[in-house]
Structures are given as structure tokens and as C-alpha cells.
Amino acid sequence: MDQVKSSSTVTHINDQGSRHLSQEAIEKLIQQSQEAKQHAYCPYSNFRVGAALLTMDNTVFRGCNVENACYNLGVCAERNAISKAVSEGYRSFKAIAIASDQKDQFISPCGGCRQFIREFGLNCDVYLSKTDGSHRKMTVDELLPVSFGPEELDMKKVTDGQLAGSIGEAFIPDAVSLGSAEVEGTGALDAVSLGSAEVDGTGALDAVSLGSAEVEGTGALDAVSLGSAEVEGTGALDAVSLGSAEINTSN
């Protein structure tokens, strides 16, 4: 029978549960980050990084950087440790310690990792360390001031005009799309698309497309297309096309 082995290397640090770590706990956390660094897979940068993340219940998750021949797939130590913790059900963190081989400088998390840490709250302390274990403590807010976080998504947004921006496809009234837009709109801007636009609009701008535009418009501009335009328009400009234009205007 096959045996499934757990490779868990989770450790714990004895801490009094306070938000502020004792000196001993800080030293242990930094030591954990130095141990994590031993596993760094960084044949391209040769820049080893280790991280040790302390959860609210004093569990430590370690991570190292993992690079890839496809360079941009590389993962930083901090994100590695956080992903390990989250995948084990942890989302509240007291602190994260970071270690590298830098002797004279405190290793500082990259911008991406600052954002990644920030996702789980502004209260996590970040310990930047040198090889001798000396450290500088920083808050997430100091590392990433005026940050964008999950709370922003719940903030009030402008919905008037039902304007939608999309980089894929938009099937919504009034659209700006880099893919294709199928629009049945009544607003001021009915479709701007870099793909194709099928528009049934009544607004001021009914379709601007770099692909093809099929427009049944009644507004001031019914179609501008660099592909082909099939337009049944009643507005001031019914079709400008660099491809072919089939136009049926009633004005």
C-alpha cells in the first residue's frame, strides 16, 4: 500500500501571545528564516533568501526563494512562506522575519512581497535581518504606505452611467473593451473596443473599434472602425472605416 508522507516542517515558538515579541522569540524567528534560506533554489540570481512567518498561535511557516528557468515564474521566500501558511488555514500573522546572505545590509522585501504581506493586514511586524542576526523591525505600513488592500474593494464606487472597463470581453451596457464588446447601451459612451464591437446604442458615441463594428446606432457618432463596419445609423457620422463599410442611414 502506498504511504502518503507529510513533509510538514512546522515549528512553534514559545511566545506569551502578546503582539510584541520577546527578544528571544525574535531571535528564534530570525534563526528560522536563516534555516529556511539553506533551501533556497536560486541558480540564476545566486541570491538566497529565507523567510519565517509567525502566526497568531505561534506556529512558524518557513519559505525560501524558488527560481525558474522561465525567470518571471520565480517566487520570493516571503510569498512562499505566506502561501504555505494560508494553504494550511492560517490568515493572521504576528510577524515575518527575512534573511539573506547580505552581511552589511538588512534584507528588505520586494514591492510584490510587501503587497502580499499587506493583504493579510497592516499589523504584521517585519524583521529585516543581516547575516549576524541583527535586525531592523518595520511595520507593513512603513514598508508600504498609503497601500491598497482588500478593504478598498468594498469602498463606494461610481456606478452612474453604467460605464464598464474591460480587458477581456464586455457584455454590459456601455463598454470599453480590449477584447470584444456586445453592447446594448443608452449612455454617453456606448462602446470603445480594440477587438470587435456589436452595438445597439443610443448615446453620443456608438462604436469605435479597431476590429469590426456592427452598429445599430442613433447617436452622434455611429461607427469608426479600422476593420469593417456594418452600420444602420441615424446620427451625424454614420461610418468611417479603413476596411469596408455597409451603411444604411436614414438621416
Ligand SMILES: [Zn+2]
Ligand atoms: Zn519578494
